Amino acid sequence: MAYMRYSKFSVESVERITTSNENGFDWIVHWCRPVDTAEVAPDSLLATQEAELFVDQKRRTQLMCNHTGQHLFVWALDTYTRRLFGAQQAAGIQLHGGSVHADRFTVNAAILAPLQVQDDLMKLVHEVETLCQSVINQDLPVSAVKLHWNKVDKV
Missing domain, CATH: 3.30.300 (GMP Synthetase; Chain A, domain 3)
Structure with missing residues (x-):
């Protein structure tokens, strides 16, 4: 579960993307979906928008x-x-x-x-x-x- 502002997101899937980048690390992408879409305006979920996500440490x-x-x-x-x-x-x-x-x-x-x-x-x-x-x-x-x-x- 990840949190953005006051919205909860569930992780639907995790994907490893192998690519050459400057630090030599691969990307791990977590594809998320809002748990309650009523809380999140669709236009606020733009791919270009930065978001700060937090991991539910107890659950993890x-x-x-x-x-x-x-x-x-x-x-x-x-x-x-x-x-x-x-x-x-x-x-x-x-x-x-x-x-x-x-x-x-x-x-x-x-x-x-x-x-x-x-x-x-x-x-x-x-x-x-x-x-x-x-x-x-x-x-x-x-x-x-x-x-x-x-x-x-x-x-």
Whole structure:
């Protein structure tokens, strides 16, 4: 959520624009829409008009925490299925996307496992939660690492 004067804007999408400019950085464009269009006169939203926007810091922090939690959850789910079946078994997870919100995150995944595992979902949930909690309890620092695409599968 961004604020301009007293109007609220929701971020509809984010786009990375790769361009050569004097500082060598790319542009990250946040496409916004007024939350309540009754508050904003259409002629006040000109592309040439400068605006000072503010990030809702509390919401942004919640999004960052949940995004990290989403990565942690996927790691724990993958770790548990690998431990359960070993590398030689044809079992695991298929990820089909997800979403991150300020109050929750979702992971859309298919668990490829024998029927007995599918029947014991409560155990799976408990084990994944235990793995996540063990990492959280270590209070490890969160860091970002840039990798070239050809090295991603080696992580």
